[in-house]
Amino acid sequence: MNLGPGVDALARFLAGPEPAWWASALAACIVWLGPLLLIVLPIAALGQIIERKVAAAMQRRHGPNTAGLDGLVRFLVRCLCWFLPRATQERLTARLCRLPGMQLARRLGLGQLVADGIKMLGKEDLIPGNADGWVFRLAPYLAMCGALLPFAAIPFGQHLVALEVPVAALYVAAAGGLTVIALFMAGWGSGNKFSLLGGMRAVAQVVSYEIPVGLAIAGVVLWCGSMDLQRIVASQYNAHWASFLGWNFFQSPFLALLAVILFVAGLAECQRTPFDMAEAESELVSGFNTEYSGLRWGLFAMAEYAEMFLVGAIIATLFLGGYQSPFGEPAIIALPAWLAALIHALMLTLKASALLFVMVWLRWTLPRLRVDQVMRLCWITLVPLALLALFGVALTMLAAGSVAPGSAYGRIPALPELHLTPLAHALAWVLPVAIAALLIVLARRQHGRLHPDLARLSGAGR
Amino acid sequence: MILAWINDIYEGVASTLAGMRLTWRFFWENVRRRGGATAVTRLYPEQPAEVVGERVRGHLVNDAARCIVCHACDKACPVDCFVMDLERTADNKPRASRFDIDLAKCIYCGLCVRACPTGSLSMTPAFEVEPRHQGQPFLFRRNSAQLQLRLAEPDMQRLRQLSQLPRAELSAEDRAWLDSVTDPAGEHLIGIFGLGYYTPEQKAAVEAERARKKAEAAAKAAAAKAAKEAAASPPAAASAAAPAAQASSPQPAAPAPPPPAS
Structure with a gap:
């Protein structure tokens, strides 16, 4: 069976050179679910702690800092060392709780995660009387699926990818779109007009922002000549640089602009705060979340953080070198395969977490946008900018002479990989940036204040 | 119009960055001083609380x-x-x-x-x-x-x-x-x-007295209502109901549960 190199290798390891079907299935489960369970779910849970601590620090508060893991340690000691006398158990617990990490865990409020989980499990699972039962019950699981499915195609290492499809970039964008169905199901199924409004807003917003996302992904696909995320990552390993300068983000200002556009649009697809009018508490109670409680609500919350991590991972993969380390990549590739895979997975996690931090940072900086402002940002700003950047990417490729015009419709995998020389690289940066700077200076000089047309459009004059 | 569009984008990005710089300053200040030394909130049970003002509604x-x-x-x-x-x-x-x-x-x-x-x-x-x-x-x-x-x-x-x-x-x-x-x-x-x-018994007695007074008041109200209804029909019934209402209205014969002083 051919289920990808990782699965086959594990199956052969489990059951000899000709693995039976059950060994293949087991290996597929382990390999495909492994990254999800090991990386994504803890990150999704940790995202909440990050959110709370960062929010607290930015608002000059303390955040959760009294719930440590002491109780958990005591419980585990009781369970694991039941045969010891009680006094010994207590001494062991005390000793374990005095470890330096425990104090840090308390300061970070890690026990809050456990407490939240237990609280969520213990809460009543309410279903409103006039809810559309099946739709209402199914929605949280679909949201979680939409957040987890795209991870199957994201490479965490050279062979650490669950699903090697040649159109992985398309798959990721498509599977991520499942979330919007879940949100609308939640809004519709709740049998509540506020929830329905929230769901409709979510659909309008996510569908609109799919366009800048698609354009940004298209730019990278054009540049790298492939839709295979593995190949996209590999093409960012550049023999000229062998460092972060080879990443797409630093290859061309147009790609950098596309990365920013993808970040903003991804933020909108996650329904995060500058764009969270779908669950605007002040007007819609809590939007599609209103009627959910307990574990179902928890699934929505987990899905939100998983999706943030997903957006981070996609941007890291497309623009920030994927799983590559910013320095010393050749040395890492030379390491034993398992160690390299570990470092690579860690690198991607770090990059995605850094982007997740920026999302949290933005959330605690910006106020919520109005519905029309959200739409305006998408259709008047992001879409034209993305089109311009896409055009710029194509122009850069033409100027670098790596493709003849029209050949992009040919056999895409056969396209030569683009390697800019340092001079061309510098020129590719300096020229567009200079033009943009010139335009901005002109614009500032002429419209130091908002243009009357735009002021009228945005309602600033009133 | 195009320049206005560019200016709009510039202003949006610049104001976002300005806001992010501000929140980053708070964040970094707080992190560098080991977790919330510059925080304006107080860890109440561990750190002493302050009375915030004279007109607080305390005890x-x-x-x-x-x-x-x-x-x-x-x-x-x-x-x-x-x-x-x-x-x-x-x-x-x-x-x-x-x-x-x-x-x-x-x-x-x-x-x-x-x-x-x-x-x-x-x-x-x-x-x-x-x-x-x-x-x-x-x-x-x-x-x-x-x-x-x-x-x-x-x-x-x-x-x-x-x-x-x-x-x-x-x-x-x-x-x-x-x-x-x-x-x-x-x-x-x-x-x-x-x-x-x-003692719990005394507390129970207080509660019982309360309940009794409540019941009494209810009975009185019922009696008054009955008297009113009776007044509409035969007067004899009304004269019978009135003494009953009077009997229940004065202070209860049973003494209130003893305060500890007794």
Whole structure:
């Protein structure tokens, strides 16, 4: 069976050179679910702690800092060392709780995660009387699926990818779109007009922002000549640089602009705060979340953080070198395969977490946008900018002479990989940036204040 | 128009970055000083709390010497946390033989203070009840607040000990001390449910008395209603109902459950 190199290798390891079907299935489960369970779910849970601590620090508060893991340690000691006398158990617990990490865990409020989980499990699972039962019950699981499915195609290492499809970039964008169905199901199924409004807003917003996302992904696909995320990552390993300068983000200002556009649009697809009018508490109670409680609500919350991590991972993969380390990549590739895979997975996690931090940072900086402002940002700003950047990417490729015009419709995998020389690289940066700077200076000089047309459009004059 | 568009984008990006710089400054300040040293909030049980102002609605106290037991506070109270009994002094002045505030019920709304005609009720800015008293969590020992305001800790302990005993078993000295600390006016007492100053039986008696009065009032209302209905039809029935209503209206024959002084 051919289920990808990782699965086959594990199956052969489990059951000899000709693995039976059950060994293949087991290996597929382990390999495909492994990254999800090991990386994504803890990150999704940790995202909440990050959110709370960062929010607290930015608002000059303390955040959760009294719930440590002491109780958990005591419980585990009781369970694991039941045969010891009680006094010994207590001494062991005390000793374990005095470890330096425990104090840090308390300061970070890690026990809050456990407490939240237990609280969520213990809460009543309410279903409103006039809810559309099946739709209402199914929605949280679909949201979680939409957040987890795209991870199957994201490479965490050279062979650490669950699903090697040649159109992985398309798959990721498509599977991520499942979330919007879940949100609308939640809004519709709740049998509540506020929830329905929230769901409709979510659909309008996510569908609109799919366009800048698609354009940004298209730019990278054009540049790298492939839709295979593995190949996209590999093409960012550049023999000229062998460092972060080879990443797409630093290859061309147009790609950098596309990365920013993808970040903003991804933020909108996650329904995060500058764009969270779908669950605007002040007007819609809590939007599609209103009627959910307990574990179902928890699934929505987990899905939100998983999706943030997903957006981070996609941007890291497309623009920030994927799983590559910013320095010393050749040395890492030379390491034993398992160690390299570990470092690579860690690198991607770090990059995605850094982007997740920026999302949290933005959330605690910006106020919520109005519905029309959200739409305006998408259709008047992001879409034209993305089109311009896409055009710029194509122009850069033409100027670098790596493709003849029209050949992009040919056999895409056969396209030569683009390697800019340092001079061309510098020129590719300096020229567009200079033009943009010139335009901005002109614009500032002429419209130091908002243009009357735009002021009228945005309602600033009133 | 294109330049205006560019200017719009520039302004949006610039203002976002300015905001991010501000939040980053707070964030970095807080992280660098080891987790919240610059935080403006306070870790309350570990760090001492401050009284924020003179007009905070903290604990409720009653100056028994000025109280005339007019029940104005009782009527104003939305949660019924008062239990009080009237007695007359030798010169026929009203005073409280019992004035209880159930702090487990009180919601610190301050309506009773406004209703009080003599100004005997007041709210103090003190809000701490028993901060970490003897290592126990402070949240669950909140019934002795009113006395805490007046007494030092050793006296508080003595009070607690004495209040476990029936009043008859106390020595004369203890009784005198108890009276002196609980109310400067002497005999009448300011007790609080849950402290132990009243035994559970006494508390139950108070509640029973309340229930009885309530039932009585209900019966009276029913009788009045019956009388009204009867007045519409035969007058004989009305004359029969009227004495019944009168009989239940005066003060109850059974004495109120004894305050500890009895």
